[in-house]
Every structure is written in structure tokens, then in C-alpha cells.
Amino acid sequence: MSAIVTEVCAIEDVAAGVKAFTLRPLDGPAPPCPSGSHIVVDMPPPGRPAAYSLLDPGGGVYxxxxxxxxxxxxxxxxxxxxxxxxxxxxxxxxxRFPLAAAPGPRLFIAGGIGITPFIAHMAALGNDAHYQLHYAFRDAASAAFAAQLANRSERGDARVHLYESRAGRRLDLDALIAAAPADSQVYVCGPERLIAATADACVRRLPAGRLHYERFSADATAEGASFEVELVRSGLRVRVGAEESILAAIERQTALRPDCLCREGYCGSCETRLLAGNAEHRDQYLSETERQERIMICVSRAAGSGPLVLDL
Structure with a gap:
């Protein structure tokens, strides 16, 4: 992937411990892109590249x-x-988190810094759009854009709902999903437990295909049994431990160094052809169709004891 060099042209405190950065590409204005888009920012060692949702994907900057x-x-x-x-x-x-073209009211569910893609989605939809935002956070002082959204709610925008747990107001996901129309499109971004709880509520209450989610980190608790991987082009077999990724096992046991920027399943750089075997996909990149013959080796594993056969 080719990198874009940008200059930080503005920094704004949007909450305690949260800063907004405006990045200007040096080779000209950033082209517009749909709401829900993100960029991957390269970091110097020992940091790893990290993905961040774009707050204003049409403004000529990131x-x-x-x-x-x-x-x-x-x-x-x-x-x-x-x-x-x-x-x-x-x-x-x-x-990987666009607004679906399917009809039906949109239900946005955000937790903590997971509010960021919804700032762009709401701006793209405009003032007259039919959606609801439900934003849960610990305390308003450290919640990004909470003050801005509270101001909208106080001015009469009934689409915005805020839940500050420190003040005793908590989001009841089951009740929220149960009350949603059957044709609702549900979008969620935030901590893993929020995504999992929303998915569970949607499975029990709504038809399939209504849930859309985005996460920028792999589930650190999602381990599994060890298994073997066959690397066809290299003529090698690698044993993947219960607590390591395929990528880490390859790097530990061979001289191969497959490309990988994020190591968390969202950038796409470690996409590999899956020649045989059943995979347990844990990425945020591949479509269901692509998963029939592709795998992201930084996070995904074998479904069971394997083996997997890869084009490496």
C-alpha cells in the first residue's frame, strides 16, 4: 500500500484525554469519501499502525x-x-462501515470512542434523516463529542440519546432492540462487550442481516486450540499455538515475513489465499464471499484442529 504524507495542521481537545487531529495531505486536498471511512496511521516503533474513523470525510483533509x-x-x-x-x-x-442502501430506520449504537464513525454518518444523512443515536459512556467529561451532542438534544433533537453511567443512566440494549421496527438497520461501534451484546439482542429480536458493526482491535480473549498450517509455495508446515496468530507462528518458526500493517484484522495487508481447510474468521476486512477462499493471517484461525493450507 502506498502511504500518504500528511501534516498536522490543527489539534483540538474534544474531551478529557481525547484530541481531534486535522491532517492535511502534502500532495493536495484529500478526495471526498463516504461516511464510515477510516485511515490507518503509521506509527514509529514500538507502536503499530492504528485505524481511526474519519470525522469529516468530505472536507479535503483527514x-x-x-x-x-x-x-x-x-x-x-x-x-x-x-x-x-x-x-x-x-x-x-x-x-468497512458504510451506510447500507437497504430501506428502514437506522439505529446507531455507540460506546466510548466508538462515537467517531457516527459523527460522519449523521452529517452525511443531514437534519431530516430518520435515525436514532444511542451513545453510552462512563462520564461526560471524558466522552468525545458528548457536550456537542447534549447541546443538540437540549435544543430538541429527539434523535440523540445519551447514557452517562456515572450519573446512573444506562443503555438497556434488550429494550432498545425489542422496541426497534423489524426493518431497522442497526449499527454499533465501541467496546467488544457492547458489540457482542448488540449482536445477541439482534439475533433474538430482528431478522438476519440487520446488524452492521465496526471494531478496530481483535478480541484479545478469543484464543483457541493449536493447529497446523501448510505453506504450499514454501514447502513448510507450521504449528500455531493456542495463544498466537498464524502470522506470529510463521514469523517465529520460519524466515518468511508476510506483509502486515495492523496485526488486528482491519487493514487487509496480510490477506492470503486459503487453498484448503475450514477457517474461523475474526477479521474486519473480508466479505463473506471472500472468506470462502481468503484469510487474514494476523487474527483468523482454524475452525477446530485444522489443518489450513495457505498460498504462502
């Missing part, structure tokens, strides 16, 4: 919001230390 994580691998802490004029390399925008 605008992202970054929460500083206490256990940051180097990404958020690095970005929070930047000053205007700093330069960053980013990958061209991609979109």
Missing part, C-alpha cells in the same frame, strides 16, 4: 479523534504528544 489509552502500545500516546506542523504517514481511506 480529521480523526484519538483517545489516549493508559495501556497504549505507543500509538495514542505518540499522537497525543504531536504538535501542529508534525508529519504523519497514513494509508489511503478504506470503508
Amino acid at each position: 480529521r480523526i479523534a484519538v483517545k489516549r489509552e493508559p495501556d497504549s502500545r505507543g500509538g495514542s500516546s505518540y499522537l497525543h504528544a504531536l504538535k501542529p506542523g508534525s508529519r504523519l504517514r497514513v494509508q489511503a481511506p478504506a470503508n
Whole structure:
């Protein structure tokens, strides 16, 4: 993937521990792209590339919001230390969380920093669109764009609903999904537990195909049994441990160094042909059709004891 060099031209505090960065490409204005798009930002070692939703994908710049994580691998802490004029390399925008063309009211469910793609979605839909936003967070002071959204709600925008757990107001997902019309399109972004709970409620309450979600990190608890992988072009067999990825096993046991930017299943750079075997797909990149013959080796595994046969 070719990188785009950008310059940080503005930094804004949008909540305690959350900054919005405006990045200007040096080779000309950023082309418009659909709401739901994200960019992958390259980080210096020991940080890894990280994906961030675009807040304003049509503005000629890349605008992202970054929460500083206490256990940051180097990404958020690095970005929070930047000053205007700093330069960053980013990958061209991609979109794995678009607004579906299907009819029906849209139900947006956000948790914490997962609000970011919905800022762009709401702007793209405009003032008259039929949607509801349900945004859950711990406290308003550290919730990105909570003050802006609270102002909208106070001015009478009945589509915006905020849930501050520290103030005793919690989102009841079961009740929310149960009350949703059967033709609703449900979108969720946030912590893994929020995505899982929303998926569970949708399975029990709505027809299939109504759920759309986005996550930018693999489930760290999703391990599995060890299995073998056959690398056909290299003539090698690799044993993948219960707590490691296929990519990590290949790097540990062979001299091969497959491309991979994110190592969390969203950038697409480690996409590999799956020649045989049943895979358990854990990525955010491949479509269901593509998963019949492709696999993202940074996060996905064998379904069971394997083996998997890969074109590597």
C-alpha cells in the first residue's frame, strides 16, 4: 500500500484525554469519501499502525479523534504528544462501515470512542434523516463529542440519546432492540462487550442481516486450540499455538515475513489465499464471499484442529 504524507495542521481537545487531529495531505486536498471511512496511521516503533474513523470525510483533509489509552502500545500516546506542523504517514481511506442502501430506520449504537464513525454518518444523512443515536459512556467529561451532542438534544433533537453511567443512566440494549421496527438497520461501534451484546439482542429480536458493526482491535480473549498450517509455495508446515496468530507462528518458526500493517484484522495487508481447510474468521476486512477462499493471517484461525493450507 502506498502511504500518504500528511501534516498536522490543527489539534483540538474534544474531551478529557481525547484530541481531534486535522491532517492535511502534502500532495493536495484529500478526495471526498463516504461516511464510515477510516485511515490507518503509521506509527514509529514500538507502536503499530492504528485505524481511526474519519470525522469529516468530505472536507479535503483527514480529521480523526484519538483517545489516549493508559495501556497504549505507543500509538495514542505518540499522537497525543504531536504538535501542529508534525508529519504523519497514513494509508489511503478504506470503508468497512458504510451506510447500507437497504430501506428502514437506522439505529446507531455507540460506546466510548466508538462515537467517531457516527459523527460522519449523521452529517452525511443531514437534519431530516430518520435515525436514532444511542451513545453510552462512563462520564461526560471524558466522552468525545458528548457536550456537542447534549447541546443538540437540549435544543430538541429527539434523535440523540445519551447514557452517562456515572450519573446512573444506562443503555438497556434488550429494550432498545425489542422496541426497534423489524426493518431497522442497526449499527454499533465501541467496546467488544457492547458489540457482542448488540449482536445477541439482534439475533433474538430482528431478522438476519440487520446488524452492521465496526471494531478496530481483535478480541484479545478469543484464543483457541493449536493447529497446523501448510505453506504450499514454501514447502513448510507450521504449528500455531493456542495463544498466537498464524502470522506470529510463521514469523517465529520460519524466515518468511508476510506483509502486515495492523496485526488486528482491519487493514487487509496480510490477506492470503486459503487453498484448503475450514477457517474461523475474526477479521474486519473480508466479505463473506471472500472468506470462502481468503484469510487474514494476523487474527483468523482454524475452525477446530485444522489443518489450513495457505498460498504462502
